[in-house]
Amino acid sequence: MSHQPVLPSRRRLPKAGLMQQARARLREGGVIAYSTESCFGLGCLPTDMRAIRRVLAVKARPNHKGLIVIAADIGQIRHLVRPLSAAQWAELASYWPGPYTFLLPASHKVPPALRGRHDKIAVRITAHGEAAALCRALGTALVSTSANRAGQRSLKTARGCRQAFGTRVLTLPGHIGKRRKPSTIIDFASGRVLR
Numbered sequence: 001m002s003h004q005p006v007l008p009s010r011r012r013l014p015k016a017g018l019m020q021q022a023r024a025r026l027r028e029g030g031v032i033a034y035s036t037e038s039c040f041g042l043g044c045l046p047t048d049m050r051a052i053r054r055v056l057a058v059k060a061r062p063n064h065k066g067l068i069v070i071a072a073d074i075g076q077i078r079h080l081v082r083p084l085s086a087a088q089w090a091e092l093a094s095y096w097p098g099p100y101t102f103l104l105p106a107s108h109k110v111p112p113a114l115r116g117r118h119d120k121i122a123v124r125i126t127a128h129g130e131a132a133a134l135c136r137a138l139g140t141a142l143v144s145t146s147a148n149r150a151g152q153r154s155l156k157t158a159r160g161c162r163q164a165f166g167t168r169v170l171t172l173p174g175h176i177g178k179r180r181k182p183s184t185i186i187d188f189a190s191g192r193v194l195r
Contacts, residue, residue, distance in 0.1 A: 013133050014172045023138060025170045031055050033147050033161040035174030036070070037099060037128045038182055039154035040147035040161050042169065043070075045140060046080060049111040055143055056113065058168055061150045066116030068101050068183070069123050071141035072132040077123045080141070082107050092188070096125035097132065101183040103194070114143065122185060128177045146182065 044051035082105040106121040146154040
C-alpha cells in the first residue's frame with residue numbers, strides 16, 4: 001500500500017482564553033468543534049461516556065457505528081489500544097502522521113459508545129498541523145467525527161459550526177486542510193480497506 005505524506009496546515013492555536021474554555025468544556029463532558037484535514041470535526045475526551053453521547057446526539061448519529069479518535073502522537077492513544085508488539089507499532093508509525101485511520105483492538109478503557117458495536121477502536125495520528133497542535137496543547141487525544149448532522153454535508157468553517165450548533169458546541173477557529181476526502185480506514189489485523 002503506497003501512502004503519500006500530507007502536508008500539515010498552519011500550526012496556530014486559538015488564543016489562551018479560548019484554550020482555557022476548551023479545556024474546561026472538555027473536563028465538564030462538553031463538545032468542541034475544531035479544524036481537521038478535510039472539514040471541521042466534533043470532538044470530546046475519548047474516555048468520557050457522557051461527552052461521547054453528547055457528540056452522537058449533536059450529530060444525530062446512530063450509537064452502533066463508533067467514532068474515530070485522533071492524536072498528536074502514539075503516546076496519546078496507547079491506553080486506548082490493547083498491547084501491540086514493537087513491530088506492530090513501527091508498522092503503524094510508517095503511516096503516521098497521515099490520512100490513515102486504523103482499526104485496532106480496543107482496551108478495556110474504551111467506552112462502548114466510542115467503539116459502537118465493534119471490539120476495535122478507530123485511531124489516527126493526524127497530519128493536520130492545527131489538530132495535532134490542539135491535541136498537544138490539551139494533552140489528550142480527541143474524538144473526531146465530521147461536524148454535521150448525520151446525512152448532511154460536513155461543515156468546512158468555524159462560522160458554519162457556530163451557526164449549526166450554537167452554544168451546544170464550543171467552536172474553535174481554524175483552517176481545514178487540503179484533503180477532499182475523509183481519511184482512509186483500514187483494519188490493521190486483516191489489511192482490509194473499509195473506506
